[in-house]
Amino acid sequence: MNKLAFKNCLLIVTGSIAAYKTPDIVRRMRDEGAEVRVVLTSAASEFVTPLVLQAVSGNEVRQDLFDQKAEAGMGHIELARWADAIVIAPASADYIAKLSKGAADDLSTAICRASEAPILIAPAMNLQMWENSFTKEALDSLMKKGVCVCGPDSGSQACGEVGLGRLVEAEVLLESIANLFNAGSMAQIRVMVTAGPTREYIDPVRYLTNQSSGKMGYALARAACEAGANVILISGPTNLEPPKGVGVEYISSASEMESSVVNNIRDIDIFIACAAVSDYRPEIESSQKIKKSASTFSLKLIPNKDILSGVAGLTNAPFTVGFAAETEKLERYAKDKMTKKGIDMIAANLVDNDGTGFNSDDNELTVFWRDKSRILEKQSKEKLARKLVTLISKVYRESL
Numbered sequence: 001m002n003k004l005a006f007k008n009c010l011l012i013v014t015g016s017i018a019a020y021k022t023p024d025i026v027r028r029m030r031d032e033g034a035e036v037r038v039v040l041t042s043a044a045s046e047f048v049t050p051l052v053l054q055a056v057s058g059n060e061v062r063q064d065l066f067d068q069k070a071e072a073g074m075g076h077i078e079l080a081r082w083a084d085a086i087v088i089a090p091a092s093a094d095y096i097a098k099l100s101k102g103a104a105d106d107l108s109t110a111i112c113r114a115s116e117a118p119i120l121i122a123p124a125m126n127l128q129m130w131e132n133s134f135t136k137e138a139l140d141s142l143m144k145k146g147v148c149v150c151g152p153d154s155g156s157q158a159c160g161e162v163g164l165g166r167l168v169e170a171e172v173l174l175e176s177i178a179n180l181f182n183a184g185s186m187a188q189i190r191v192m193v194t195a196g197p198t199r200e201y202i203d204p205v206r207y208l209t210n211q212s213s214g215k216m217g218y219a220l221a222r223a224a225c226e227a228g229a230n231v232i233l234i235s236g237p238t239n240l241e242p243p244k245g246v247g248v249e250y251i252s253s254a255s256e257m258e259s260s261v262v263n264n265i266r267d268i269d270i271f272i273a274c275a276a277v278s279d280y281r282p283e284i285e286s287s288q289k290i291k292k293s294a295s296t297f298s299l300k301l302i303p304n305k306d307i308l309s310g311v312a313g314l315t316n317a318p319f320t321v322g323f324a325a326e327t328e329k330l331e332r333y334a335k336d337k338m339t340k341k342g343i344d345m346i347a348a349n350l351v352d353n354d355g356t357g358f359n360s361d362d363n364e365l366t367v368f369w370r371d372k373s374r375i376l377e378k379q380s381k382e383k384l385a386r387k388l389v390t391l392i393s394k395v396y397r398e399s400l
């Protein structure tokens with residue numbers, strides 16, 4: 001069965017340069033069985049023509065609210081009722097701001113106000129526009145009203161910058177549209193995942209790190225996204241492809257990870273701390289390469305902040321999930337860690353097991369929460385992540 005069979009999808013295209021990608025998106029939505037109608041904002045028509053979108057959608061494209069012919073039968077209300085889902089892609093910074101303020105001064109915003117259909121927004125804009133607090137606040141307020149957000153992706157942008165702000169790939173957008181109809185276990189939930197190792201620099205060319213590959217954290221971010229969550233991944237250095245549809249922030253040291261977590265934690269429902277964060281860092285990071293001089297060399301280390309207990313200790317803390325990689329006494333050490341850090345759930349594994357743990361493709365976990373536990377048997381990290389996400393969302397919902 002096609003993902004969008006028999007679904008009426010209203011695509012609202014706004015004034016982002018990524019609007020040039022929408023004919024392809026419409027074609028793919030139709031390939032998945034959707035009936036597609038398109039509304040263009042006035043700015044959008046500077047980037048893509050109504051004629052192209054009419055040709056690929058097979059339906060008349062509407063642009064004006066005050067269109068005498070179309071509004072003879074209250075066309076905007078008819079469209080608002082017709083839509084099973086409203087997809088705003090690409091969604092410009094301006095449009096996101098307008099929508100969050102409840103504007104209804106043009107055809108597309110009036111439809112959004114009049115419709116009861118679920119709304120999915122796929123932002124696309126320059127990196128600074130994306131990071132601007134107006135954009136974050138507007139999106140936060142839309143998400144609180146139940147609007148779903150897909151992306152943006154990270155990568156090179158039309159303006160020459162590199163970073164977050166690209167429109168997600170068409171297949172990711174399609175998956176998110178399908179999720180609107182088939183809401184997964186994490187629909188409407190905002191999840192933050194940390195992943196990978198950290199690097200604690202001794203001098204410009206040397207650092208302390210650990211063996212974490214980031215695979216488990218990336219798999220969790222992907223699984224949470226597939227389950228319908230809005231996911232932000234804070235990642236240490238890894239060789240992994242960022243999961244599609246997940247917002248990624250790259251950091252290097254534990255302090256950078258802590259700042260990134262603190263900056264993004266507001267309104268997060270579930271915090272999954274999967275990164276292998278260094279407990280210590282060199283007291284002094286030399287600005288120049290340290291030269292070999294004496295026969296011994298001592299390095300004084302000072303503790304890094306504990307990110308997970310910091311988050312767990314916040315007023316209105318999110319549901320917190322930690323990881324414990326132990327070499328012995330798994331249950332005792334994991335439970336101690338859960339209590340000491342004041343977290344809701346802990347997923348523990350033995351690092352010296354055959355073919356599991358750090359850097360491997362498989363893993364095996366024992367998950368503890370309250371007075372309960374569950375063993376998730378050895379399997380690929382991808383499969384394990386899906387099982388863990390289902391368990392986390394169940395326990396999270398029970399905790400509400």
Ligand SMILES: Cc1cc2nc3c(=O)[nH]c(=O)nc-3n(C[C@H](O)[C@H](O)[C@H](O)COP(=O)(O)O)c2cc1C
Binds near residue numbers: 016091124
């Ligand atoms: C060449 C060009 C490219 C633009 N690209 C974007 C973009 O990718 N994202 C964005 O938010 N705004 C972008 N803008 C600015 C918007 O077009 C502008 O804010 C407009 O008012 C948005 O209208 P809307 O509310 O219909 O989206 C761009 C402007 C120009 C001239």
